[in-house]
Amino acid sequence: MTEVSHVIARRGTYAALSALRPQPPRRYSQAEHRERRRTGLTVGQYGGTWSLAREIAEQCNPLAQRIADDARPSRFLRSTATVTWLAEEVHELVGVVVGWVAEADARRRTTHLADEPGKRRYAVTTLVDLAQRPVLPTITDEDLATGAWAAALVAIAETVDAEFSTLLAQSHPPNAAPLRGQPSRSELLARLLARTIDHAASALTRRLDRDDPADHRPTNQNPDDRARADLAAMGIDA
Numbered sequence: 001m002t003e004v005s006h007v008i009a010r011r012g013t014y015a016a017l018s019a020l021r022p023q024p025p026r027r028y029s030q031a032e033h034r035e036r037r038r039t040g041l042t043v044g045q046y047g048g049t050w051s052l053a054r055e056i057a058e059q060c061n062p063l064a065q066r067i068a069d070d071a072r073p074s075r076f077l078r079s080t081a082t083v084t085w086l087a088e089e090v091h092e093l094v095g096v097v098v099g100w101v102a103e104a105d106a107r108r109r110t111t112h113l114a115d116e117p118g119k120r121r122y123a124v125t126t127l128v129d130l131a132q133r134p135v136l137p138t139i140t141d142e143d144l145a146t147g148a149w150a151a152a153l154v155a156i157a158e159t160v161d162a163e164f165s166t167l168l169a170q171s172h173p174p175n176a177a178p179l180r181g182q183p184s185r186s187e188l189l190a191r192l193l194a195r196t197i198d199h200a201a202s203a204l205t206r207r208l209d210r211d212d213p214a215d216h217r218p219t220n221q222n223p224d225d226r227a228r229a230d231l232a233a234m235g236i237d238a
Contacts, residue, residue, distance in 0.1 A: 030054060037194050038202070046186040048169025052097055053161040055193070056090055057154045059201045064147035066208050073144035081203040083139055083149055089196040090153045091136045094160065096192055101163045102131035
């Protein structure tokens with residue numbers, strides 16, 4: 001066997017051929033996906049094991065426990081980085097996901113209109129608009145004291161959780177050829193998570209870590225006293 005044929009033979013081995021085949025995308029755990037979003041790493045594929053309800057639970061439950069353990073849990077309904085704000089972001093997140101699931105279902109239900117794109121577009125849009133979005137939970141002082149608000153936020157995702165996991169399992173990974181350069185479902189989801197629950201939960205975590213002394217002003221202060229204290233904190237003598 002010549003040197004050239006020997007090289008060809010080596011390159012034709014199973015190991016060599018396997019190395020040339022496209023490798024399946026690496027699978028990340030839900031916690032790993034979260035860390036990649038927070039550190040700005042490239043988006044991996046969010047597959048059928050990823051759960052919207054679990055994501056909300058894993059981000060909100062630790063915060064609920066820390067707030068319930070605080071001397072004044074109700075202060076986290078006021079000021080900046082509040083539980084109310086986090087709830088609104090989770091509500092937006094779930095609402096968008098409901099729309100995605102509704103759109104995928106609408107496209108399946110309108111395949112008979114493939115030759116009438118105008119009608120199909122109208123039908124899909126109408127079905128998506130009619131999809132039932134969750135109601136934003138009302139969070140009370142008692143909910144903060146018990147930590148029950150976290151379960152309320154998880155509950156609004158449970159009705160769409162399984163369907164969305166199925167949709168992720170059926171979606172193309174990032175950079176797949178059929179996408180033709182368009183963002184994948186995983187990339188759209190990562191962006192949505194980053195600007196909603198990730199952003200609000202991180203801000204609330206920072207507030208808990210900082211434990212701003214201004215939040216611990218005595219409750220028997222009158223409005224004028226509180227105003228003077230605010231000015232003093234800014235270096236202004238009133």
